[in-house]
Amino acid sequence: MFAKAFRVKSNTAIKGSDRRKLRADVTAVFPTLGTDQVSELIPGKEELNIVRLYAHRGDAVTVYVSGGNPILFELEKNLYPTVYTLWSYPDLLPTFTTWPLVLEKLVGGADLMLPGLVVPPAGLPQVQKGDLCAIALVGNRAPVAIGVAAMSTAEMLTSGLKGRGFSVLHTYQDHLWRSGEKSSPPSIAPLTLDPPDPSEEKGSVQANAALQGDMRHLTLEGEEEEFGEVQQRCAEKSLSEAADGKTLQDQMDELLERCFLHALKCRLKKADLPLLTSTLLGSHMFSCCPEGRQLDVKKSSYKKLSKFLQHMQQEQIIQVKELSQGVESIVAVDWKHPRITSFVIPEPSPTSQTVQEGSREQPYHPPDIKSLYCVPASMTLLFQESGHKKGSILEGGEVRTIVISYAKKHDLVDADNKNLVKLDPILCDCILEKNEQHTVMKLPWDSLLSRCLEKLQPAYQVTFPGQEPIVKKGKICPIDITLAQRASNKKVTVVRNLEAYGLDPYSVAAILQQRCQASTTVTPAPGAKDSLQVQIQGNQVHHLGRLLLDEYQLPRKYIQGLEKAPNLARRNDRLLFHVVDPVEIQALAW
DSSP, X not given: OOSSOOEEEEEEEOOHHHHHHHHHHHHHHOTTSOHHHHHHXXXXXXXXXXXXXXXXXXXXXXXXEXXXXXXXXXXTTEEEEOHHHHHHOTTSSOEEEEOGGGHHHHHTTOOEEGGGBOOOTTOOOOOOTTOEEEEEETTEEEEEEEEEESSOHHHHHHTTSOSEEEEEEEEXXXXXXXXXXXXXXXXXXXXXXXOOOHHHHHHXXXXXXXXXXXXXXXXXXXXXXXXXXXXXXXXXXXXHHHHHTOXXXXXXXXXHHHXXXXXXXXXXXXXXXXXXXXXXXXXXXXXXXXXXXXXXXXXXXXXXXXXXXXXXXXXXXXXXXXXXXXXEEEEEEOTTSHHHHTXXXXXXXXXXXXXXXXXXXXXXXXXXXXXXXXXXXXXXXXXXXXXXXXXXXXXXXXXXXXXXXXXXXXXXXXXXXXXXXXXXXXXXXXXXXXXXXXTOOEEEHHHHHHHHHHHSEEEEEEEOTTSOOEEEESOOXXXXXXXXXXXXXXXXXXXXXXXXXXXXXXXXXXXXHHHHTSXXXXXXXXXXXXXXXXXXXXXXXXXXXXXXXXXSOOOGGGEEOGXXXXXXXXXXXXXXXXXXXXXXXXXXXX
16 A cells, blocks of 8 residues: 555644544554553654545555654554554564565565465464454564455465465555654564464464465465566575575575676676776666565675675775775776686576666666755744644645645635735744834735745755655755866866766766767865766766766756857857868958
């Protein structure tokens, strides 16, 4: 349900009566929670907000947020806990277990099929069709997903653990989880349960045997066949690795080295050096990850990419240098090293090969940049009724909704002219200048909203494909193109702020060097920490414009200095004049 971004309709603080009603509803839906636990989940005095939103499929959902984290959500008058709540109360729901590699597909919106379940020695929990259940991963009891059972436990066993088991509503790493503090699941050891009764043991053994026998046919529905093949490979991989006795950390170490060697052998060339270490990971190593696997450096024993690259440098495979303060780059690779020469390139499937070929054609995708607004101290009174405080980040549409709701709630719309809004003391203090306090009593809607937006502090959100959104205060710095004079009156083109848009300065310099047939250098940008600038000999603004606008598809408003490109038409006329014979010019003059 929350696999894709949702649209927030409103965000308001909960009333005292609604807080008491919510406690009663939680007690009725989850009777295993004691009075103290309910009071802890829904505190009496701490801030608790009601967020009404629309999921990407149009479902109207009400979310209850406490301490910055969503704790409950309501859909069609049914109340559900989030993973944040289940991490505090892991025994709140019957919990089923699946393989860790299946989580990625659940996050993508797939439902969980019964062959994907791991049957514990004590058997499956007893549930009925339609019961709310939690889904955890092998080795950790902390739930990572919440779903509704598609059949009872008895029907699951009767079917031989085949078919759709659970309709998944919410998962760890989905957009509802991202609206909170984005913490990872805690490590909770599995319970040691008593073995089942002899009468149930036969059914459990048969179900477990069916699970092992049918694991090679494992399917996971979202698009049933497509996800089925992926989950089949994931499960077979999990079984084989479990048989080898390797921990998840050991498996991630092997995957990290495999992607690293694959990238060096197949992706990198000498002309690509020096190369930012972040570019190596994001543009090369991720694309070398096998289908069905997910590369995560934090889950390896190295924890950080820099530590792993230091280890590879000690083996004399690569050489890493800090070309500018805080920015590491790979400056040399020993392609004759035995680790690289002996590495066997895995044969890609037709599907993955198509994806890789497409990624080579378009390795860069522009980020999605969204303008936001930050509530300053001077505007706090206007926004506090809607549950926002100093420093809250809002979109333009949310600001308009809050201002309109405030005006209607306090009966400020002029009775004679609906286009005018009467200004109460709070609006006067927030919107008007000092010399207008006693002269301006009413404002048109458009003037009121525009003034409000001008008083808010600017902010912005940058979202790169496949990455978490980055929110920063202030205005995003555009890519700055300038012309400068160097020794012997030579003109050079300087480009700054490429990193803010996910562009590698070294890669841009290499492309421009080839296209312009001119020397390029990459140096630290003066006055900017951890930022680089590209310098190209001559006026190359028109080449930069083609690269940034046409190929990288960056919006023109985020690039300044394009008007400094040479006037090609005037230059062509000058060249044409120089090749005309002087006698012909005199004849034309007559």
